[in-house]
Amino acid sequence: MDLKKIKNILIIGPTKVGKSALCNVLSDTRGFEENESTAKETKNFQEKIFEHDWMKYHVVEIGIKSIEKKDLYNKIGKVINFMPEGLSQILFVVNERIMAEDIDTFYLSKDFIFKCGILDYVTIVKIKFSDFKSPKKREEDYKELCNENEKISKIFKSCKKIIYVNNPPINIITENGDVDKERVEIHEKIRKKSRIILLDPMKERNKEQQTKGLKKDQQWFNEEYNKEKVINIDGKQLDFGGSLEIKGFSNLENISLKKLKINSLKISNYSQLNIINLSELSKLKSLSVAKTNHA
Ligand SMILES: Nc1nc2c(ncn2[C@@H]2O[C@H](COP(=O)(O)OP(=O)(O)OP(=O)(O)O)[C@@H](O)[C@H]2O)c(=O)[nH]1
Ligand SMILES: [Mg+2]
Numbered sequence: 117m118d119l120k121k122i123k124n125i126l127i128i129g130p131t132k133v134g135k136s137a138l139c140n141v142l143s144d145t146r147g148f149e150e151n152e153s154t155a156k157e158t159k160n161f162q163e164k165i166f167e168h169d170w171m172k173y174h175v176v177e178i179g180i181k182s183i184e185k186k187d188l189y190n191k192i193g194k195v196i197n198f199m200p201e202g203l204s205q206i207l208f209v210v211n212e213r214i215m216a217e218d219i220d221t222f223y224l225s226k227d228f229i230f231k232c233g234i235l236d237y238v239t240i241v242k243i244k245f246s247d248f249k250s251p252k253k254r255e256e257d258y259k260e261l262c263n264e265n266e267k268i269s270k271i272f273k274s275c276k277k278i279i280y281v282n283n284p285p286i287n288i289i290t291e292n293g294d295v296d297k298e299r300v301e302i303h304e305k306i307r308k309k310s311r312i313i314l315l316d317p318m319k320e321r322n323k324e325q326q327t328k329g330l331k332k333d334q335q336w337f338n339e340e341y342n343k344e345k346v347i348n349i350d351g352k353q354l355d356f357g358g359s360l361e362i363k364g365f366s367n368l369e370n371i372s373l374k375k376l377k378i379n380s381l382k383i384s385n386y387s388q389l390n391i392i393n394l395s396e397l398s399k400l401k402s403l404s405v406a407k408t409n410h411a
Pocket of ligand 2: 135136137149150151177179
Protein backbone atom coordinates (compact mmCIF):
# COMPACT_ATOMS: atom_id res chain seq x y z
CA MET A 117 0.00 0.00 0.00
CA ASP A 118 1.18 3.47 -0.81
CA LEU A 119 1.36 5.08 2.60
CA LYS A 120 1.62 8.67 1.59
CA LYS A 121 -0.22 9.12 -1.62
CA ILE A 122 1.15 11.94 -3.65
CA LYS A 123 -1.33 14.54 -4.84
CA ASN A 124 -0.79 15.25 -8.50
CA ILE A 125 -1.80 18.70 -9.63
CA LEU A 126 -1.82 19.71 -13.28
CA ILE A 127 -1.50 23.35 -14.19
CA ILE A 128 -3.09 24.11 -17.52
CA GLY A 129 -3.82 27.37 -19.22
CA PRO A 130 -3.07 29.51 -22.20
CA THR A 131 0.45 30.51 -23.19
CA LYS A 132 2.11 33.14 -21.01
CA VAL A 133 -0.88 33.44 -18.73
CA GLY A 134 1.14 32.86 -15.55
CA LYS A 135 1.32 29.09 -15.10
CA SER A 136 4.98 28.98 -14.05
CA ALA A 137 4.46 31.77 -11.56
CA LEU A 138 1.56 29.83 -10.07
CA CYS A 139 3.73 26.69 -9.83
CA ASN A 140 6.44 28.66 -8.06
CA VAL A 141 3.90 30.06 -5.62
CA LEU A 142 2.44 26.62 -4.91
CA SER A 143 5.80 24.93 -4.42
CA ASP A 144 7.36 27.98 -2.74
CA THR A 145 10.36 27.90 -5.07
CA ARG A 146 11.76 29.70 -8.07
CA GLY A 147 12.33 26.45 -9.92
CA PHE A 148 9.79 27.10 -12.67
CA GLU A 149 11.08 29.44 -15.29
CA GLU A 150 8.84 32.48 -15.48
CA ASN A 151 8.88 34.10 -18.87
CA GLU A 152 8.65 37.72 -19.79
CA SER A 153 6.40 38.48 -22.72
CA THR A 154 9.32 38.58 -25.14
CA ALA A 155 10.84 35.29 -24.04
CA LYS A 156 10.03 31.94 -25.51
CA GLU A 157 7.18 29.97 -24.09
CA THR A 158 7.50 26.86 -21.93
CA LYS A 159 7.68 23.74 -24.03
CA ASN A 160 6.22 20.42 -22.91
CA PHE A 161 6.28 20.46 -19.14
CA GLN A 162 8.03 21.45 -15.93
CA GLU A 163 7.43 19.76 -12.59
CA LYS A 164 8.24 19.83 -8.90
CA ILE A 165 7.45 17.77 -5.83
CA PHE A 166 6.88 19.62 -2.58
CA GLU A 167 5.47 19.00 0.86
CA HIS A 168 3.03 21.12 2.78
CA ASP A 169 1.26 20.30 6.03
CA TRP A 170 2.05 16.59 5.96
CA MET A 171 0.94 16.27 2.37
CA LYS A 172 3.10 15.58 -0.62
CA TYR A 173 2.22 17.35 -3.85
CA HIS A 174 3.52 16.95 -7.37
CA VAL A 175 2.82 20.00 -9.46
CA VAL A 176 3.19 19.84 -13.23
CA GLU A 177 2.95 22.75 -15.62
CA ILE A 178 1.90 21.81 -19.11
CA GLY A 179 3.08 24.23 -21.74
CA ILE A 180 0.60 24.56 -24.53
CA LYS A 181 1.87 26.38 -27.55
CA SER A 182 -1.11 25.81 -29.76
CA ILE A 183 -4.66 24.77 -29.28
CA GLU A 184 -4.16 22.00 -31.75
CA LYS A 185 -6.06 19.08 -30.26
CA LYS A 186 -3.42 16.46 -30.86
CA ASP A 187 -0.68 18.48 -29.22
CA LEU A 188 -2.73 19.11 -26.13
CA TYR A 189 -4.01 15.55 -25.82
CA ASN A 190 -0.52 14.13 -26.33
CA LYS A 191 0.94 16.27 -23.61
CA ILE A 192 -1.76 15.65 -21.08
CA GLY A 193 -1.74 11.95 -21.93
CA LYS A 194 2.03 11.71 -21.48
CA VAL A 195 1.94 13.46 -18.14
CA ILE A 196 -0.91 11.33 -16.85
CA ASN A 197 1.00 8.18 -17.81
CA PHE A 198 3.62 9.11 -15.27
CA MET A 199 1.06 9.35 -12.49
CA PRO A 200 0.12 5.89 -11.25
CA GLU A 201 -1.59 7.52 -8.26
CA GLY A 202 -4.00 9.32 -10.55
CA LEU A 203 -4.72 12.97 -10.76
CA SER A 204 -5.86 14.88 -7.75
CA GLN A 205 -6.73 18.16 -9.29
CA ILE A 206 -6.43 20.43 -12.29
CA LEU A 207 -5.90 24.12 -11.92
CA PHE A 208 -6.92 25.98 -15.03
CA VAL A 209 -5.26 29.39 -15.05
CA VAL A 210 -6.93 32.48 -16.45
CA ASN A 211 -6.08 36.14 -16.19
CA GLU A 212 -8.03 39.34 -16.56
CA ARG A 213 -8.75 38.70 -20.22
CA ILE A 214 -10.31 35.43 -21.19
CA MET A 215 -10.09 34.85 -24.90
CA ALA A 216 -12.05 32.51 -27.14
CA GLU A 217 -8.84 30.51 -27.51
CA ASP A 218 -8.64 29.99 -23.75
CA ILE A 219 -12.15 28.66 -23.71
CA ASP A 220 -11.26 26.13 -26.39
CA THR A 221 -8.17 25.05 -24.47
CA PHE A 222 -10.26 24.66 -21.37
CA TYR A 223 -12.89 22.51 -23.03
CA LEU A 224 -10.34 20.40 -24.87
CA SER A 225 -8.37 19.56 -21.74
CA LYS A 226 -11.42 19.06 -19.59
CA ASP A 227 -13.16 16.78 -22.06
CA PHE A 228 -10.05 14.73 -22.58
CA ILE A 229 -9.35 14.33 -18.90
CA PHE A 230 -12.93 13.49 -18.07
CA LYS A 231 -12.94 10.88 -20.81
CA CYS A 232 -9.88 9.28 -19.20
CA GLY A 233 -12.11 8.88 -16.17
CA ILE A 234 -9.52 10.06 -13.74
CA LEU A 235 -10.81 13.30 -12.46
CA ASP A 236 -13.81 15.12 -11.26
CA TYR A 237 -12.14 18.17 -9.97
CA VAL A 238 -11.23 21.26 -11.95
CA THR A 239 -10.55 24.55 -10.27
CA ILE A 240 -10.23 27.81 -12.11
CA VAL A 241 -7.51 30.07 -10.77
CA LYS A 242 -7.83 33.66 -11.75
CA ILE A 243 -4.45 35.31 -11.34
CA LYS A 244 -3.26 38.93 -11.54
CA PHE A 245 -6.25 39.82 -9.38
CA SER A 246 -4.88 42.44 -7.02
CA ASP A 247 -8.11 42.68 -5.01
CA PHE A 248 -8.02 38.97 -4.26
CA LYS A 249 -8.56 39.52 -0.56
CA SER A 250 -11.85 41.38 -1.05
CA PRO A 251 -14.90 39.06 -1.14
CA LYS A 252 -16.92 41.91 -2.66
CA LYS A 253 -14.49 42.41 -5.54
CA ARG A 254 -14.31 38.68 -6.16
CA GLU A 255 -18.07 38.42 -6.28
CA GLU A 256 -18.34 41.42 -8.60
CA ASP A 257 -15.76 39.92 -10.89
CA TYR A 258 -17.48 36.58 -10.93
CA LYS A 259 -20.81 38.15 -11.85
CA GLU A 260 -19.19 40.27 -14.53
CA LEU A 261 -17.48 37.24 -16.06
CA CYS A 262 -20.66 35.22 -16.05
CA ASN A 263 -22.55 38.02 -17.74
CA GLU A 264 -19.83 38.61 -20.31
CA ASN A 265 -20.61 35.63 -22.44
CA GLU A 266 -22.48 32.39 -22.25
CA LYS A 267 -19.48 30.15 -22.85
CA ILE A 268 -17.46 31.72 -20.04
CA SER A 269 -20.43 31.56 -17.75
CA LYS A 270 -20.78 27.85 -18.52
CA ILE A 271 -17.13 27.19 -17.71
CA PHE A 272 -17.29 29.06 -14.45
CA LYS A 273 -20.44 27.32 -13.36
CA SER A 274 -19.13 23.89 -14.32
CA CYS A 275 -16.13 24.16 -12.04
CA LYS A 276 -16.30 23.33 -8.40
CA LYS A 277 -14.39 26.41 -7.40
CA ILE A 278 -12.84 29.63 -8.55
CA ILE A 279 -9.83 30.91 -6.72
CA TYR A 280 -8.60 34.47 -6.99
CA VAL A 281 -4.92 35.22 -6.41
CA ASN A 282 -2.13 37.54 -7.40
CA ASN A 283 1.39 36.26 -8.04
CA PRO A 284 3.33 39.38 -8.99
CA PRO A 285 6.85 38.96 -10.44
CA ILE A 286 9.82 38.52 -8.12
CA ASN A 287 12.53 38.93 -10.70
CA ILE A 288 12.41 42.72 -10.88
CA ILE A 289 15.46 44.63 -12.04
CA THR A 290 15.82 48.39 -11.66
CA GLU A 291 16.96 50.68 -14.46
CA ASN A 292 20.57 50.43 -13.22
CA GLY A 293 20.47 46.66 -13.47
CA ASP A 294 20.17 45.94 -9.72
CA VAL A 295 17.55 43.73 -8.15
CA ASP A 296 14.67 45.89 -6.93
CA LYS A 297 14.77 44.42 -3.41
CA GLU A 298 11.99 46.57 -2.02
CA ARG A 299 9.41 45.56 -4.64
CA VAL A 300 10.58 41.96 -4.66
CA GLU A 301 9.99 41.81 -0.92
CA ILE A 302 6.46 43.21 -1.26
CA HIS A 303 5.67 40.82 -4.09
CA GLU A 304 7.02 37.85 -2.14
CA LYS A 305 4.65 38.69 0.69
CA ILE A 306 1.71 38.85 -1.72
CA ARG A 307 2.75 35.48 -3.17
CA LYS A 308 2.83 33.94 0.30
CA LYS A 309 -0.78 35.02 0.81
CA SER A 310 -1.70 33.54 -2.56
CA ARG A 311 -0.08 30.29 -1.53
CA ILE A 312 -2.29 29.98 1.51
CA ILE A 313 -5.39 30.73 -0.55
CA LEU A 314 -4.40 28.02 -3.02
CA LEU A 315 -3.32 25.34 -0.59
CA ASP A 316 -5.98 25.70 2.10
CA PRO A 317 -8.83 24.32 -0.04
CA MET A 318 -6.57 21.44 -1.08
CA LYS A 319 -5.92 20.71 2.57
CA GLU A 320 -9.67 20.67 3.21
CA ARG A 321 -10.23 18.36 0.30
CA ASN A 322 -7.45 16.07 1.47
CA LYS A 323 -9.09 15.91 4.88
CA GLU A 324 -12.40 14.95 3.30
CA GLN A 325 -10.71 12.23 1.31
CA GLN A 326 -8.86 11.02 4.38
CA THR A 327 -12.08 10.72 6.35
CA LYS A 328 -13.50 8.66 3.52
CA GLY A 329 -10.31 6.61 3.45
CA LEU A 330 -10.24 6.12 7.21
CA LYS A 331 -12.19 2.89 7.18
CA LYS A 332 -10.01 1.59 4.40
CA ASP A 333 -6.80 2.38 6.29
CA GLN A 334 -7.98 0.68 9.48
CA GLN A 335 -9.06 -2.29 7.39
CA TRP A 336 -5.66 -2.39 5.73
CA PHE A 337 -3.94 -2.33 9.11
CA ASN A 338 -6.08 -5.20 10.37
CA GLU A 339 -5.43 -7.32 7.32
CA GLU A 340 -1.72 -6.56 7.29
CA TYR A 341 -0.94 -7.09 10.98
CA ASN A 342 -3.63 -9.11 12.75
CA LYS A 343 -1.61 -12.33 12.77
CA GLU A 344 1.71 -10.72 13.73
CA LYS A 345 3.66 -11.30 16.95
CA VAL A 346 5.62 -8.11 16.54
CA ILE A 347 4.37 -4.87 15.04
CA ASN A 348 6.94 -2.20 14.49
CA ILE A 349 5.81 0.93 12.67
CA ASP A 350 7.87 4.03 12.25
CA GLY A 351 5.54 5.92 10.05
CA LYS A 352 5.34 9.63 10.08
CA GLN A 353 3.78 9.20 6.65
CA LEU A 354 1.03 6.88 7.81
CA ASP A 355 -2.33 8.45 8.37
CA PHE A 356 -5.33 6.72 9.80
CA GLY A 357 -7.43 9.85 9.62
CA GLY A 358 -6.86 10.44 13.34
CA SER A 359 -7.47 7.17 15.15
CA LEU A 360 -6.24 3.60 15.25
CA GLU A 361 -7.83 0.60 16.90
CA ILE A 362 -5.90 -2.62 17.53
CA LYS A 363 -8.51 -5.11 18.64
CA GLY A 364 -8.31 -8.87 19.05
CA PHE A 365 -4.76 -9.31 17.77
CA SER A 366 -4.31 -12.60 19.64
CA ASN A 367 -0.71 -13.34 18.53
CA LEU A 368 0.59 -9.89 19.32
CA GLU A 369 3.39 -9.78 21.92
CA ASN A 370 5.30 -6.67 21.15
CA ILE A 371 4.14 -3.44 19.53
CA SER A 372 6.13 -0.36 18.75
CA LEU A 373 4.52 2.69 17.18
CA LYS A 374 6.59 5.73 16.37
CA LYS A 375 5.78 9.03 14.69
CA LEU A 376 2.19 8.20 13.80
CA LYS A 377 -0.16 11.10 13.27
CA ILE A 378 -2.96 9.62 15.36
CA ASN A 379 -4.84 11.41 18.09
CA SER A 380 -6.53 8.34 19.50
CA LEU A 381 -5.22 4.83 20.05
CA LYS A 382 -7.20 1.89 21.43
CA ILE A 383 -5.60 -1.47 22.09
CA SER A 384 -7.94 -4.21 23.34
CA ASN A 385 -8.76 -7.92 23.40
CA TYR A 386 -5.21 -9.20 23.37
CA SER A 387 -3.78 -12.17 25.22
CA GLN A 388 0.00 -12.17 24.69
CA LEU A 389 0.86 -8.51 24.53
CA ASN A 390 3.50 -7.47 27.07
CA ILE A 391 5.59 -4.78 25.40
CA ILE A 392 4.06 -1.55 24.18
CA ASN A 393 6.40 1.06 22.96
CA LEU A 394 4.98 4.43 21.90
CA SER A 395 7.21 7.27 20.91
CA GLU A 396 6.88 10.63 19.17
CA LEU A 397 3.12 10.33 18.82
CA SER A 398 2.89 14.07 19.13
CA LYS A 399 -0.82 14.29 18.25
CA LEU A 400 -1.97 11.57 20.64
CA LYS A 401 -4.67 12.81 23.02
CA SER A 402 -6.46 9.64 23.96
CA LEU A 403 -4.94 6.26 24.76
CA SER A 404 -6.65 3.20 26.08
CA VAL A 405 -5.18 -0.24 26.64
CA ALA A 406 -7.45 -3.02 27.91
CA LYS A 407 -6.79 -6.73 27.87
CA THR A 408 -10.49 -7.40 27.56
CA ASN A 409 -13.06 -5.56 25.55
CA HIS A 410 -13.64 -1.86 25.97
CA ALA A 411 -16.78 -0.81 27.66
N1 LIG B 1 1.24 40.90 -11.62
C1 LIG B 1 1.22 39.61 -11.88
N2 LIG B 1 2.10 39.09 -12.77
C2 LIG B 1 2.08 37.77 -13.00
C3 LIG B 1 1.14 36.91 -12.35
N3 LIG B 1 1.34 35.66 -12.80
C4 LIG B 1 2.34 35.73 -13.69
N4 LIG B 1 2.80 36.98 -13.83
C5 LIG B 1 3.86 37.42 -14.74
O1 LIG B 1 3.47 37.09 -16.08
C6 LIG B 1 4.60 36.67 -16.85
C7 LIG B 1 4.34 35.32 -17.47
O2 LIG B 1 4.23 34.37 -16.43
P1 LIG B 1 4.64 32.83 -16.58
O3 LIG B 1 4.35 32.22 -15.27
O4 LIG B 1 5.98 32.67 -17.14
O5 LIG B 1 3.56 32.37 -17.65
P2 LIG B 1 3.37 30.93 -18.27
O6 LIG B 1 1.92 30.70 -18.45
O7 LIG B 1 4.14 29.93 -17.49
O8 LIG B 1 4.05 31.12 -19.70
P3 LIG B 1 4.45 29.97 -20.74
O9 LIG B 1 4.98 28.82 -19.95
O10 LIG B 1 5.48 30.61 -21.58
O11 LIG B 1 3.21 29.63 -21.48
C8 LIG B 1 5.80 36.69 -15.91
O12 LIG B 1 6.49 37.86 -16.07
C9 LIG B 1 5.15 36.62 -14.52
O13 LIG B 1 5.98 37.20 -13.53
C10 LIG B 1 0.22 37.49 -11.40
O14 LIG B 1 -0.62 36.83 -10.78
N5 LIG B 1 0.32 38.84 -11.21
MG1 LIG C 1 5.69 28.62 -18.06
